[in-house]
Amino acid sequence: xxxGEPSRRSDGIQAAATRQRRSEILDAAVGAFTAFGYNGTSxxxxxTRAGMSHTGLLHHYADKIAxxxxxxxxxxxxxxxxxxxxxxxxxxxxxxxxxxAHHDVSxxxxxxxxxxxxxxxxxxxxxxxxxxxRWYATIxxxxxxxxxDLDHRGLYLGTIPPHLAALQTAAxxxxxxxxxxxxxxxxxxxxxxxxxxxxxxxxxL
Numbered sequence: 001x002x003x004g005e006p007s008r009r010s011d012g013i014q015a016a017a018t019r020q021r022r023s024e025i026l027d028a029a030v031g032a033f034t035a036f037g038y039n040g041t042s043x044x045x046x047x048t049r050a051g052m053s054h055t056g057l058l059h060h061y062a063d064k065i066a067x068x069x070x071x072x073x074x075x076x077x078x079x080x081x082x083x084x085x086x087x088x089x090x091x092x093x094x095x096x097x098x099x100x101a102h103h104d105v106s107x108x109x110x111x112x113x114x115x116x117x118x119x120x121x122x123x124x125x126x127x128x129x130x131x132x133x134r135w136y137a138t139i140x141x142x143x144x145x146x147x148x149d150l151d152h153r154g155l156y157l158g159t160i161p162p163h164l165a166a167l168q169t170a171a172x173x174x175x176x177x178x179x180x181x182x183x184x185x186x187x188x189x190x191x192x193x194x195x196x197x198x199x200x201x202x203x204x205l
Contacts (some may be wrong), residue, residue, distance in 0.1 A: 015199045022060050023052045029071050034113045037120050038068055038128065065127045068117075074132055076114055084173075087142035090149035090156075094197055099123055104177075108184070109176055118174070140166045150201050158200045163199050172196050 023180035032041040042065055044059040077088040087093045104111040121128040143166035150156040158165045173193065180189040194205045 018060075021052075023064070025052075025057060025060055026071055026074055029067050030075055030109060030113055033068070033071065034109065034116055037116050038064070038119060043067070068127055071113075072117075072128065075110055078159065083141075087145040088147035088149060090153070090201070091203055092147040092149075093142065094201060094203060095205065098190065098194055099176045101190045105180075105189055108181070112181055115174075115177055115181060136170060137158070141168050142166075143169050145199065150203075156200065157202055169200070171194065 026115050028046045032045050044054050047054045061199055117128050118132050121132040144163045147156055147162035147165050176192050178188045
């Protein structure tokens with residue numbers, strides 16, 4: 001009688017192949033969404049980029065919304081996962097955001113994707129509208145928490161309340177992202193972000 005080892009080995013190989021195929025699909029989707037936006041991309045476009053049939057893609061992702069959700073969860077939410085983003089410690093949080101900028105410069109794909117989808121999502125009917133609404137609300141809240149912590153520690157230099165500094169910081173980051181994408185050789189994104197923070201906090205960044 002079989003002890004089940006061949007079956008488990010086969011299942012493991014199949015699972016690994018499925019993960020690899022989904023990763024390839026996500027790579028293709030990122031390329032298409034970045035180039036043409038969500039609205040300008042079809043599942044057939046993504047399937048072609050991934051080197052597979054439309055039917056094969058549907059085996060992994062039932063529709064374009066499901067594919068978009070996977071891209072947002074895997075590529076955008078995961079972009080900052082390796083950084084210490086605890087806004088209760090304002091110093092750690094601000095330093096981590098500068099490190100995120102370093103990461104973005106080294107891998108511009110994510111920042112280009114974010115900029116494209118965020119602009120599209122201002123339309124309420126866009127499937128990523130709720131995602132980006134939550135994203136910006138969260139980043140404003142966490143920036144406010146970080147600035148407030150630094151204020152309590154005597155390290156906040158801003159002349160405006162932390163909640164307004166948070167709003168301005170989120171807006172500045174988005175504006176710098178767009179300008180950097182348009183002129184990456186003319187704009188030092190990391191230095192610009194670091195300098196912005198130094199106008200608000202007394203830290204060695």
